[in-house]
Amino acid sequence: MSQTEDKKLSLSETETDKKEVRDSEEEVIEAIKKARDGDESAFRKLVEKYRSQVVGVAFRMVGDYEDAKDVSQMVFIKTYQNLDRFDTSKKFSTWLYRITINASIDFLRKYKKHRHESLDESLNITKEDQADAEEIYKRGLIKWAINQSLEKLSEKQKSVFILRDLEGLDIKMVAQILSMPQATVRWYLHRARAKLKEELTKNFPQLVERRG
Template sequence: MCVFDMENALIKKAQKGQMDAFEKLILKYEKKIFNLAYQMFHNEQDAYDISQEVFIKVYQSINSFNFSSKFSTWLHRITVNTSIDELRKRKNKVTQSMDELLDLGESTVHKQFEDTEKTPEEAVLIKEKNNEMVALLNQLKEEHRTIVILRDIKGYSYEEISEILDCTIGTVKSRLSRARAKLKDLYLENKKDSITEFVK
């Protein structure tokens, strides 16, 4: 039995109420769910809370999964929607952490700075650039920030993003294009402000 078939068998068992099967599914995906929530909030506690809420939603709605898409895509859609719902509840912007933004996948948040070949000067420059990117991402609308995270940070394909956000591939591409254009404008504006401040 291939991995895909084994996963489907677990899903079907979980849909019948078998908790051990559900727990195996959660163990398989909990890190990926946490990392995706981590990218949305850039805070470990928030990511943990969102992950727990996602697990509850998955448990409550697993019978609605009809195998028309990948189970991982279905999970990611729930994670993104849960994260967006929470962000909308918060009037103040979520505090960002440069280290947390650098957690691009399965590794630790500090891996970007463990390259011993970098000089202290290079490390400072990298830290400043990433800190600047965090600030720029913070200024994007939720839908633009989300799509930049999914495509440019997490590396999802247009097809995967289309399924996660429940929109057409054309919408994904146009939304991403607008988000990148806005990022560029914000970047240039930030540089202009920095120069103005410097010459005062």
């Protein structure tokens, strides 16, 4: 295939991706409008679409899966109650991230819980996984160590690190979600990464050496 054909194919794939994103966003806005009018099935579709995102962020914030599910319920209740306030010219996922972060922080402050899942829960090796048990163990150990170290971060450091490095959002998006300047986001991210490296080096030196 020629470079010209490669370029055309790449552009075509990019345009297709953009269209899919637009279509998805339009579906979300339509569901929001229906939910505002009292269509419960429309809101359930929103819950199904974003449940994994909400539970994932909540889990990384509060450190316990059952607690994360409780937080996610609070998030969707709050989302439903405030749906009329959502600006449909903005991204719904951004708004939902903000609600999730705030709900997680409120949960931690209220219950003062700072417990993370055990190493066994992080590994979660099934019989079907036995052949890859060593690799799963390594990944689970790294995940568990990071979760333990997250507790040493401040609320803002943790929020920034989770959204940027674990959720993969860009700096601009993180700034919008947390309502802070991009420069401030970068500063918190720098401090969070430095603190995590310090904690991992002190408590899990074998992992730091292994990752080089």
